[in-house]
Amino acid sequence: MEALEQRTIAKVSRRLVPFLMLCYFVAYLDRVNVGFAALTMNKDLGISATAFGFGAGIFFFSYFIFEVPSNLALERFGARKWIARIMLSWGILSGAMALVGGESSFYLVRVLLGAAEAGFFPGIIFYLTLWFPAVYRARIIGWFMAAIPLSSVLGAPVSGLILNMHGFGGLAGWQWLFILEAAPALVLAGVVWVYLTDRPADAHWLAADERAWLIQRLAAEHETREAAHGMSVWQALVNPKVLALSLVYFGAVATNYGTAFWLPQIVKGFGLSNLTTGLVTAIPYVVGTIGMVLWSRRSDARMERKTHAAIALAFAAIGIGASTLFNDPTLKMAALCVGAWGVFAVLPVFWTLPTAFLSGAAAAAGIAVINSVGNLAGFFGPFVMGWLRDVTGSFGAGLWAIAACAVVGMVVVVSLHHDTALEQAHSPPKAVGAES
Secondary structure, X not given: OHHHHHHHHHHHHHHHHHHHHHHHHHHHHHHHOHHHHHXXXXXXXXXXXXXXXXXXXXXXXXHHHHHHXXXXXXXXXXXXXXXXXXXXXXXXXXXXXXXXXXXXXHHHHHHHHHHHHOOHHHHHHHHHHOOOOHHHHHHHHHHXXXXXXXXXXXXXXXXXXXXXXXXXXXXXXXXXXXXXXXXXXXXXXXXXXXHOOOOHXXXXXXXXXXXXXXXXXXXXXXXHHHHHHOOOHHHHHHOHHHHHHHHXXXXXXXHHHHHHOOHXXXXXXXXXXXXXXXXXXXXXXXXXXXXXXXXXXXXHHHOOOHHHHHHHHHHHXXXXXXXXXXXXXXXXXXXXXXXXXXXXXXXXXXXXXXXXXXXXXXXXXXXXXXXXXXXXXXXXXXXXXXXXXXXXXXXXXXXXXXXXXXXXXXXXXXXOOOOHHHHOOOOOHHHHOOOO
């Protein structure tokens, strides 16, 4: 049975994880490449730091509004159709960013882009619960979410290089940035439609015994969660633990986007060229990628979630806060690397918390609530950074503000009860250390 389990999980992992990573890589790059575009776009269009922070963050208001309906639609219509729809619409609107001509059009396209992308990330988190038993989820989510820092590791230097296309074909470099980085989403929309399988029962690429084992294992975990925490969609929407986890995620997201949208401008302030800015900006994301993968594996190996999440949030707060104490570029980047380790290490561990007690449509709704409320920090972080930058003339106060958000998230997650016994109910001891 152990050999069957390992064979099945390995096959599912190879089939789904690299492809979903690629999709999220493109999604995240299209979401945050506005930070690099700002290096020249803001001056071209006369956009202030406050206006840029508002426009970068307003994406998350429409994202918030459409998140839960989108995730429920995914649960109803299937991942293949719904994720393809999301990728097609966001690809079109991401490319449309090249057409903005001032603050008003900048705000409008960002709002539409948020509505288009709503449901993608929580939809994938829900989708992974349909394929992977609980004991594997932190590492699988860790590999999937490694696309976040990797999109900047690879995307930052490329974005810096594309900005140098200024004037080619009569377009500004920032316009080429939006056009070229939107194209992969349009291509992948068609691939998703053909490649993804909605549920294990439809997975004809698994052997019959592998398919039967996976269906039985996931059904047993579902029954256990339902017996302990069975709840309807509406109960999930107002569940106190779901709302508390939303606050934790708010803290994590504030640190993420608060730095992501502004890091290129912080690094550019060192006096570097656009290309060098891209290369240096990638460094914290390399550290974040390592932290995300290794910390999630450690959490799975010990089947411990709360302390791992709290420690990562502490590193995020300490690193981001400490970066304000240094004027030397090397020391500032070292502190930001510590912060990046925490920012990204917390994410996959965090998402094992709601999936341990939610299932079915309630999981789709609960995950969407957590992600949508948490992602309001995607507005708060960039806007506060921009506003305080205009008020104080530096990024220091803004960095302290988002570090404080990580501290709040850490305190809340420590106070929550997490039923590890429930998560381990159908996880044989040998499976904990299994490779996937």
